[in-house]
Amino acid sequence: xxxxxxxxxxxxxxxxxxxxxxxxxxxxxxxxxxxxxxxxxxxxxxxxxxxxxxxxxxxxxxxxxxxxxxxxxxxxxxxxxxxxxxxxxxxxxxxxxxxxxxxxxxxxxxxxxxxxxxxxxxxxxxxxxxxxxxxxxxxxxxxxxxxxxxxxxxxxxxxxxxxxxxxxxxxxxxxxxxxxxxxxxxxxxxxxxxxxxxxxxxxxxxxxxxxxxxxxxxxxxxxxxxxxxxxxxxxxxxxxxxxxx
Amino acid sequence: xxxxxxxxxxxxxxxxxxxxxxxxxxxxxxxxxxxxxxxxxxxxxxxxxxxxxxxxxxxxxxxxxxxxxxxxxxxxxxxxxxxxxxxxxxxxxxxxxxxxxxxxxxxxxxxxxxxxxxxxxxxxxxxxxxxxxxxxxxxxxxxxxxxxxxxxxxxxxxxxxxxxxxxxxxxxxxxxxxxxxxxxxxxxxxxxxxxxxxxxxxxxxxxxxxxxxxxxxxxxxxxxxxxxxxxxxxxxxxxxxxxxxxxxxxxxxx
Numbered sequence: 438x439x440x441x442x443x444x445x446x447x448x449x450x451x452x453x454x455x456x457x458x459x460x461x462x463x464x465x466x467x468x469x470x471x472x473x474x475x476x477x478x479x480x481x482x483x484x485x486x487x488x489x490x491x492x493x494x495x496x497x498x499x500x501x502x503x504x505x506x507x508x509x510x511x512x513x514x515x516x517x518x519x520x521x522x523x524x525x526x527x528x529x530x531x532x533x534x535x536x537x538x539x540x541x542x543x544x545x546x547x548x549x550x551x552x553x554x555x556x557x558x559x560x561x562x563x564x565x566x567x568x569x570x571x572x573x574x575x576x577x578x579x580x581x582x583x584x585x586x587x588x589x590x591x592x593x594x595x596x597x598x599x600x601x602x603x604x605x606x607x608x609x610x611x612x613x614x615x616x617x618x619x620x621x622x623x624x625x626x627x628x629x630x631x632x633x634x635x636x637x638x639x640x641x642x643x644x645x646x647x648x649x650x651x652x653x654x655x656x657x658x659x660x661x662x663x664x665x666x667x668x669x670x671x672x673x674x675x676x677x678x679x680x681x682x
Numbered sequence: 683x684x685x686x687x688x689x690x691x692x693x694x695x696x697x698x699x700x701x702x703x704x705x706x707x708x709x710x711x712x713x714x715x716x717x718x719x720x721x722x723x724x725x726x727x728x729x730x731x732x733x734x735x736x737x738x739x740x741x742x743x744x745x746x747x748x749x750x751x752x753x754x755x756x757x758x759x760x761x762x763x764x765x766x767x768x769x770x771x772x773x774x775x776x777x778x779x780x781x782x783x784x785x786x787x788x789x790x791x792x793x794x795x796x797x798x799x800x801x802x803x804x805x806x807x808x809x810x811x812x813x814x815x816x817x818x819x820x821x822x823x824x825x826x827x828x829x830x831x832x833x834x835x836x837x838x839x840x841x842x843x844x845x846x847x848x849x850x851x852x853x854x855x856x857x858x859x860x861x862x863x864x865x866x867x868x869x870x871x872x873x874x875x876x877x878x879x880x881x882x883x884x885x886x887x888x889x890x891x892x893x894x895x896x897x898x899x900x901x902x903x904x905x906x907x908x909x910x911x912x913x914x915x916x917x918x919x920x921x922x923x924x925x926x927x928x929x930x931x932x933x934x935x936x
Contacts, residue, residue: 456752457752551768556764558732559732559842560759560783561757561762
């Protein structure tokens with residue numbers, strides 16, 4: 438029952454995010470600030486993880502290629518498919534739930550505890566529009582981050598395969614280009630858009646509705662991470678079923 | 683002027699406010715006093731529209747808050763200034779940005795005009811050279827004064843203060859009290875202060891409402907508070923050692 442109560446409250450919060458918009462010029466600045474914090478600020482760590490994950494995928498594939506009849510280009514192919522279909526959109530979103538989601542939940546939660554949200558409301562400002570809407574818009578740029586992550590991941594695979602002597606550069610690039618289905622990119626970006634929405638709103642919900650003190654801000658942050666991950670994993674399954682099967 | 687009519691509010695079936703009737707007068711410092719848990723903050727939050735009352739009415743200059751549409755309520759809130767107990771300054775902004783915030787949101791002032799207004803208010807609050815500091819870098823008393831500057835930046839018609847001098851030393855508390863009183867008289871606004879600080883009450887309480895267990899147990903002025911024989915208010919006032927000793931001294935003719 439409690440679960441459904443939260444779903445209902447979450448939906449009502451989403452509806453309120455788009456009501457009573459904040460002054461345009463202020464909103465523009467908030468959106469740019471959020472893009473800087475949520476997207477650009479996450480580029481370094483996600484690129485770093487992606488580089489090494491791409492390398493590991495290439496290594497694992499190469500180490501499992503025992504049969505000499507299987508071409509080495511499979512390393513490039515497997516790296517591309519893993520990175521584009523699952524690693525970049527899903528795995529990075531789970532990491533983002535920890536990095537960005539916790540930050541959103543704790544910052545909004547702290548504002549709740551210190552009455553800053555009440556202050557906004559008393560001033561006649563819609564706190565949800567002021568705080569959450571810019572995050573939703575900023576995370577519309579999330580596919581751009583994921584596009585970079587895809588490139589960096591495949592580069593990581595290339596470096597591990599080529600400089601590790603597992604495949605030639607030609608074989609790897611041939612594998613990356615082999616049986617390429619453009620729809621897979623579209624599928625990955627559609628997933629990314631949905632995950633971006635979840636990343637912006639679930640932690641915001643947990644931060645906004647939290648009650649208590651500083652300790653509860655930490656709890657809200659942890660809970661938001663868990664539920665964002667759960668939502669991403671479920672959405673991933675549903676979207677894959679709808680878009681690929 | 684704000685009129686409260688038979689206001690009731692409860693949580694989880696437990697009544698917190700029970701049939702409150704009060705009038706908060708324009709140009710005077712109105713105070714809601716009472717012990718912790720008496721319902722003062724709930725009362726204030728109902729007046730601000732943060733809590734919806736179970737029954738009764740809150741009337742701003744003849745207009746019922748409960749019957750107002752969302753847009754009208756939002757416009758009314760632009761006429762309110764609120765000084766929160768802990769300041770509630772936006773910690774991601776500097777002192778200057780905090781004061782300029784309502785001006786930026788609700789006026790057409792350009793940046794230069796906003797900075798001038800912020801400087802003027804900071805000077806009024808006797809705060810200089812802290813414009814670019816973050817709230818975490820200034821003292822509690824300074825935070826309260828910055829919060830007061832933010833609350834009055836937009837020339838509100840109604841000023842609400844939730845325990846404005848809690849956690850402050852007596853000297854700073856007096857400074858804050860006097861500032862609130864001066865602003866109220868000077869701008870002829872309706873000020874409502876929540877407090878349980880008797881020094882504040884004696885200093886600036888021109889229209890006092892005493893809450894006990896969610897009921898208004900006494901109403902009057904700071905002049906009348908020592909003359910009343912209402913047991914609830916005298917128990918509250920003389921729970922302070924200082925006031926008890928003053929009364930003892932008066933009784934002994936000292």
